[in-house]
Amino acid sequence: MRKIFIILVGLILISCSGKNRNLDKKLKQLDEIHGVCDNPHRDLSKTKYKICKDKEKGALGNELDTTSLTDLILGKNNKGNSQGVGISPINIHIWNGAIETLSEFPLKNVDSVGGYLETEWIYGEESNQRCAIKIKILSQQLTSTAVTTNMICQDLTNDIWVNSKESLVNESKQITLTVLEKARKSQIENSL
Numbered sequence: 230m231r232k233i234f235i236i237l238v239g240l241i242l243i244s245c246s247g248k249n250r251n252l253d254k255k256l257k258q259l260d261e262i263h264g265v266c267d268n269p270h271r272d273l274s275k276t277k278y279k280i281c282k283d284k285e286k287g288a289l290g291n292e293l294d295t296t297s298l299t300d301l302i303l304g305k306n307n308k309g310n311s312q313g314v315g316i317s318p319i320n321i322h323i324w325n326g327a328i329e330t331l332s333e334f335p336l337k338n339v340d341s342v343g344g345y346l347e348t349e350w351i352y353g354e355e356s357n358q359r360c361a362i363k364i365k366i367l368s369q370q371l372t373s374t375a376v377t378t379n380m381i382c383q384d385l386t387n388d389i390w391v392n393s394k395e396s397l398v399n400e401s402k403q404i405t406l407t408v409l410e411k412a413r414k415s416q417i418e419n420s421l
Contacts, residue, residue: 256268256270256271264285265281265285266281318342318369319341319369320369320370320375321415322371322416323366323376323412324344325411325415326408326409326410327376327412330364330404330408331348331364334351335349336349337349344366344367345365347363347364348362348363349361358385359385362404363378363380364377364378364379364404364408365377365379371409375409376409378401378408379401380397380401382397
């Protein structure tokens with residue numbers, strides 16, 4: 230009786246493993262017919278489908294769909310609303326405005342996730358003064374409180390850089406207004 234039981238269990242195990250091989254074989258056949266990404270028997274989420282299609286295009290030597298890759302990175306759906314895990318804590322239009330505003334200066338720190346930009350020291354015509362600009366994006370909303378700008382200047386005194394005593398509040402506000410103006414333009418251009 231024990232031998233018959235062992236033989237039956239062995240036959241069942243052999244038949245089950247054969248079915249898995251047949252399923253894999255059929256899945257590969259359907260992949261050849263429909264393509265890996267469009268195979269109806271593969272359960273791909275929207276994100277995985279886009280990645281699969283871009284990999285497929287890349288393997289064929291075709292140009293990748295950069296719009297879908299950008300949307301994938303930024304976590305955007307077709308309506309431009311943020312969704313999923315890739316939600317950006319900053320407003321992309323403000324970010325673009327800040328980058329454009331500081332485009333003529335060399336950047337020291339760029340943190341697109343945290344929304345922080347900082348320039349290298351910018352030297353005036355005389356080499357005894359230098360300034361740096363720091364911009365922090367605080368919100369996803371395009372409001373005047375979504376950006377803070379800090380301009381720091383230093384004077385060279387006895388071969389030591391010392392923070393300038395002059396107030397740079399107005400200059401910092403002007404940079405903030407420039408960033409917001411460029412952000413509004415970016416938002417309008419994107420909505421067209």
